Amino acid sequence: MRYFNVNDINELAHLYKINLINSCTGxxxxxxxxxxxxxxxxxxxxxxxxxxxxxxPPLLGFILRPTTVPRNTxxxxxxxxxxxINHIHQEILExxxxxxxxxxxxxxxxxxxxxxxxxxxNFYAPFVKDCPIQIGMKYVEEYNIKSNNTKLVVGExxxxxxxxxxxxxxxxxxxxxxxxxTINGLNGYAIPILKERFDYQRPTK
Amino acid sequence: MRYFNVNDINELAHLYKINLINSCTGxxxxxxxxxxxxxxxxxxxxxxxxxxxxxxPPLLGFILRPTTVPRNTxxxxxxxxxxxINHIHQEILExxxxxxxxxxxxxxxxxxxxxxxxxxxNFYAPFVKDCPIQIGMKYVEEYNIKSNNTKLVVGExxxxxxxxxxxxxxxxxxxxxxxxxTINGLNGYAIPILKERFDYQRPTK
Numbered sequence: 472m473r474y475f476n477v478n479d480i481n482e483l484a485h486l487y488k489i490n491l492i493n494s495c496t497g498x499x500x501x502x503x504x505x506x507x508x509x510x511x512x513x514x515x516x517x518x519x520x521x522x523x524x525x526x527x528p529p530l531l532g533f534i535l536r537p538t539t540v541p542r543n544t545x546x547x548x549x550x551x552x553x554x555x556i557n558h559i560h561q562e563i564l565e566x567x568x569x570x571x572x573x574x575x576x577x578x579x580x581x582x583x584x585x586x587x588x589x590x591x592x593n594f595y596a597p598f599v600k601d602c603p604i605q606i607g608m609k610y611v612e613e614y615n616i617k618s619n620n621t622k623l624v625v626g627e628x629x630x631x632x633x634x635x636x637x638x639x640x641x642x643x644x645x646x647x648x649x650x651x652x653t654i655n656g657l658n659g660y661a662i663p664i665l666k667e668r669f670d671y672q673r674p675t676k
Numbered sequence: 677m678r679y680f681n682v683n684d685i686n687e688l689a690h691l692y693k694i695n696l697i698n699s700c701t702g703x704x705x706x707x708x709x710x711x712x713x714x715x716x717x718x719x720x721x722x723x724x725x726x727x728x729x730x731x732x733p734p735l736l737g738f739i740l741r742p743t744t745v746p747r748n749t750x751x752x753x754x755x756x757x758x759x760x761i762n763h764i765h766q767e768i769l770e771x772x773x774x775x776x777x778x779x780x781x782x783x784x785x786x787x788x789x790x791x792x793x794x795x796x797x798n799f800y801a802p803f804v805k806d807c808p809i810q811i812g813m814k815y816v817e818e819y820n821i822k823s824n825n826t827k828l829v830v831g832e833x834x835x836x837x838x839x840x841x842x843x844x845x846x847x848x849x850x851x852x853x854x855x856x857x858t859i860n861g862l863n864g865y866a867i868p869i870l871k872e873r874f875d876y877q878r879p880t881k
Binding site: 491526604621631664 | 677678679680681682685686688691692693694695696697698699700701702703704705706707724725726727728729730731732733734735736737739741761763769770773774775776777778779780783787788797809810811816817819821822823824826828830832833834835836837838839840843844846847848849850851852856857858860861863864865866867868869870871872873874875876877878879880881
């Protein structure tokens with residue numbers, strides 16, 4: 472096996488290092504976070520750090536890296552209190568990845584790509600049209616991570632839309648039936664196919 | 677599309693709710709976190725919440741849900757300062773999932789499954805043998821998330837082992853060449869195949 476210790480890692484060239492460390496946690500969620508400013512400017516950006524925090528209340532988190540992520544998203548969330556999380560699927564892979572380009576704040580990624588806003592049920596922030604899962608989120612709190620000056624943003628699900636065929640009798644959402652993507656590293660994409668669902672496990676000893 | 681608002685979600689039956697909310701963020705990383713207590717008892721447990729926090733320094737995080745996750749893992753990490761993150765791959769799916777069973781603290785999941793410890797380079801915590809990626813972690817800090825009493829545990833990579841064939845010239849790790857798993861919800865597993873690697877994106881407007 473190839474071996475790196477922490478000193479080896481710290482001395483790697485920048486691009487090699489970010490490819491390596493961004494790939495080493497495993498597969499990541501692939502989402503578009505969309506917002507609208509108080510002055511009605513929209514913004515949409517790709518995130519691979521959305522995670523489940525708890526189901527009761529329904530809380531999700533994501534990580535903001537101040538240097539690489541458009542600050543618009545964070546400004547709009549704090550200013551308006553709302554944002555949406557929308558799943559990236561096969562048909563929009565290229566446009567979704569393109570939202571990682573560093574556009575000026577006055578340019579909406581909805582204008583720079585074929586991604587379309589989808590306003591519904593009076594929710595303040597736009598959803599992304601045709602995504603198989605769309606989640607309307609309310610900002611709850613955030614934590615500054617001292618070790619590297621990133622933020623964990625915590626929000627509560629307000630509205631949840633799921634393409635009918637993905638939702639199973641027991642509440643399980645079959646992501647692969649929506650051709651939903653997963654991210655490998657900074658720029659690798661896969662469209663997984665569900666292989667197994669195991670039972671709830673109990674001790675055998 | 678099927679629609680749930682926050683009140684609908686709060687009123688769902690427990691199992692339906694945890695299936696739904698655990699599936700709705702998208703694909704998750706699939707890792708085994710292994711530890712050893714100060715008294716040499718080992719512990720290994722499945723986690724789907726390991727995330728990248730930053731590459732410089734190389735920091736990863738994971739979420740501890742106090743009610744569902746064996747407290748052993750957290751005790752051992754705080755007590756000894758070290759833990760390992762090991763990628764779940766096709767050959768160990770069942771044993772890895774089985775570590776979610778609620779064993780008594782005195783029983784090691786290494787004894788209850790075919791998973792084997794792998795001690796190397798004098799690192800305090802055991803790695804899990806034959807995993808295509810093995811990461812030795814040092815505990816750095818943690819944050820209590822007030823909204824639901826979970827914790828974000830932050831650690832720094834000390835040692836990184838990668839199966840040679842997965843590592844590409846630019847530092848990218850091709851997870852699919854290691855048959856590495858991803859998790860859908862609480863108990864769904866897929867072994868994705870890499871589809872695309874896109875270029876770094878720049879504005880077109």
